[in-house]
Amino acid sequence: MARATHPDYLKKILTARVYDVAIESPLEPARSLSRRVGNHVLLKREDQQPVFSFKLRGAYNKMAHLTKEQLARGVICASAGNHAQGVALSARRLGCRAVIVMPVTTPKLKIDAVAALGGEVVLQGDSYSDAYQHALTLQQADELTFVHPFDDPDVIAGQGTIAMEILRQHEGPIDAIFVAIGGGGLISGVASYIKAVRPEIRVIGVQTRDSDAMVRSVKAGKRVQLNDVGLFSDGTAVKLVGEETFRLTRKLVDDFVVVDTDEVCAAIKDVFQDTRSILEPAGALGVAAIKQYTATHKCKGQTLIAITCGANMNFDRLRFVAERAEFGEQREALYAVTIPEERGSFKRFCELIGPRAVTEFNYRISDADEAHVFVGIAISRRDEADKIARNFQRHGFATVNLTDDELAKEHVRHMVGGRSDLALDERLFRFVFPERPGALMRFLSSLHPDWNISLFHYRNQGADYGRILVGIQVPRGDAKAFQAFLDALAYPCTEETDNPVYRLFLR
Known part of the structure; x- marks a missing residue:
């Protein structure tokens, strides 16, 4: 060149x-x-x-400089999507054939857009470089003019x-x-x-x-x-x-x-x-x-x-x-916190969080002596994450800051839970509450201390109502008192104890 x-x-x-x-x-x-x-x-x-x-700027400028003979034979390109659309649109404007080789990983939105513009889509390889090599092979076979996405x-x-x-x-x-x-x-x-x-x-x-x-x-x-x-x-x-x-x-x-x-x-x-x-x-x-x-x-x-x-x-x-x-905006911090598996410790931990917005709260009973909680908290500056962790530790809660942990962010946050042999007499409930500042803490404070929380899952999804899944250990002799507690609670709830999903994966 x-x-x-x-x-x-x-x-x-x-x-x-x-x-x-x-x-x-x-x-x-x-x-x-x-x-x-x-x-x-x-x-x-x-x-x-x-x-x-x-991308249509470069694609059209290249194709507008082709000879009539080259346009008559048609063009080919390799692209992850945007150059492909530029070539397809330019080909439609110039009245020529366009073969577009795209990686199989290309978003469907881009594939559909190229096809809608009249491009002949060929999917090949996992990246642009893979598609490029295949496009060179097709170019020679069909005597097409190659429209390079950048090196021209x-x-x-x-x-x-x-x-x-x-x-x-x-x-x-x-x-x-x-x-x-x-x-x-x-x-x-x-x-x-x-x-x-x-x-x-x-x-x-x-x-x-x-x-x-x-x-x-x-x-x-x-x-x-x-x-x-x-x-x-x-x-x-x-x-x-x-x-x-x-x-x-x-x-x-x-x-x-x-x-x-x-x-x-x-x-x-x-x-x-x-x-x-x-x-x-x-x-x-x-x-x-x-x-x-x-x-x-x-x-x-x-x-x-x-x-x-x-x-x-x-x-x-x-x-x-x-x-x-x-x-990326340093607005959420993630922690793994260990708290004693004893009455009142769960509430004491929540009081330490105070007025801060809780973005996620996951817990499943797994040990007779300690509870491991996965919690997300909204922050305004990155240095707050370490300060919060130190505050938890000062009050006796062992804490690991997971804010920069890829495993925690991508996978573990979705996997906290599972079956537990310790969850005796467990009943499962879905609660709904208005998603307002402090609403989650008010909900936690309203839970009666006579019954142990054995499962807790909450994630702020940005909706107007928050949804919480709670497992509570209720001895059979306390059924009547527990029902009175639910009736007095100001949050709508649905019992899911007999749900087959719960019994297959959590019970």
Whole structure:
């Protein structure tokens, strides 16, 4: 592939053909986030493009430069989804065939979108790199023209038009632009234009910890291929960056920020709060990086721009995002707490929590002397997590801070419980109570001390009513008194003692 020099890219960007299919996306202030980080944060809303991603810019610019003969034979590409939609839309506009090879891990939303645009979808491999190799095989067999998602001068130039728009839309000072990196096409185009026109603006690349091929390559001084890539941010899950994009990124990009999954989830939430729009993980990398960058460098009053490069999010992934956003924003702490298995200790522990919002509370009787409780508590700063743990320990409750424990966050929180030989005379109830500050603690305080709690499960799901599952050991001779207790309790309840699920897995 012939490499374009830096001045060539400026000319290519200025003359790129993108607006037959793309819009000039807005540059909008993120007011709430700006206040929180103490800097002027702007979002370049590429998630508002017709295919909800910037990728159609480069795809169309490349295809618009093909000959009639090449278009007549058709095009092929490999993509995790967004480039695929750009190629499919461009092919429909230019009237040519488009074969799209996508990893089997591609969200169904993107697969359906490509098919709806007329693309011929072929699913192959677990990552972009796997799909790419298969696409090369099909290209030779059918004599199709390959439209590379990032390692092509025309594609790079098409993406560079985003930087051209940014400088036109904001003529004042800009301190840094944060750009997500997968294969490197977007940052190569943006950096080529910025460094040619406004070289004082810092261009900062962003990758996830489990898909950081460009960061490793720049550090090594040569392209480094990853054995595996994380698939949460599927739009940037690239094992090997391009030759040309590596050359340009190494030469032009000022710095890099690496973010984790929790930070990305928190950034998705941040953008939603400011715009009421939901980004895909790759689209939120720039925002996550701004938050980390401002905290690390203690900068204030700067103008920082994040390119929100995509919004093709599978709806069922939102559950995971909401769950992990609180950790990324450092708003939830998790603990394993050991309390004596004796009357009054459960209530004493709850009193220590005080007015803090409880996000999760899981317990199952398993030992005659000690009880192990899995508890989540809302916090406003990360250092609060350790302070709470120390407070529990000062009052005699052995505590392990699990806030940064991946096993706890991903699995164990869902597995606390099971059968217990100690749960004699246990009856199981579902309670419903209004989800208001302090409501859970009021519920716990209302439970009668004469009957032992043998199971407790609660998770704040953000609904208007909280739902709690409670196992209570009630001797048969206390049935009448216990019923009177339930009647006096101000919370609706349903007994589930005879539920087959309970008997199969918990009894």
